[in-house]
Amino acid sequence: MIRSGERARARIIGGTDVRAAPPLDYFEHVLLALLGMEAGADLAADIGAGVTLDVHASDQLLVYLALAGGESRFATRVLSNHARTTMWLIEQFLPVHFETAIRGDAVSVAVRGA
Numbered sequence: 001m002i003r004s005g006e007r008a009r010a011r012i013i014g015g016t017d018v019r020a021a022p023p024l025d026y027f028e029h030v031l032l033a034l035l036g037m038e039a040g041a042d043l044a045a046d047i048g049a050g051v052t053l054d055v056h057a058s059d060q061l062l063v064y065l066a067l068a069g070g071e072s073r074f075a076t077r078v079l080s081n082h083a084r085t086t087m088w089l090i091e092q093f094l095p096v097h098f099e100t101a102i103r104g105d106a107v108s109v110a111v112r113g114a
Helices: 024-049 055-067 081-093
Strands: 071-076 096-103 106-113
Touching: 055 071, 055 081, 055 106, 081 096, 081 106
Parallel strands: none
Antiparallel strands: 071 106, 096 106
């Protein structure tokens, strides 16, 4: 509701009055198709490299592997900066040590109790 003396603002999110332009739904479908192709290419690269976890799962599982006790290992195609930071942080709070090694197209990660 606009009160007396206030300015009204409008933000146009999408749409067009030009009849020849495709509807916004078309662009959403194209973006979804591109996203699907990218996800498929990443999955194919992970399978081709023979890794056990993708880049997103690897940084999510680190804390659980550290808490499991004993030794845990996995391989990922890319070790993200987020995963590296998480490993450092876990080592500050738990008596564990992470080791990484490049093995061909993959990065091997091991965690052992200190």
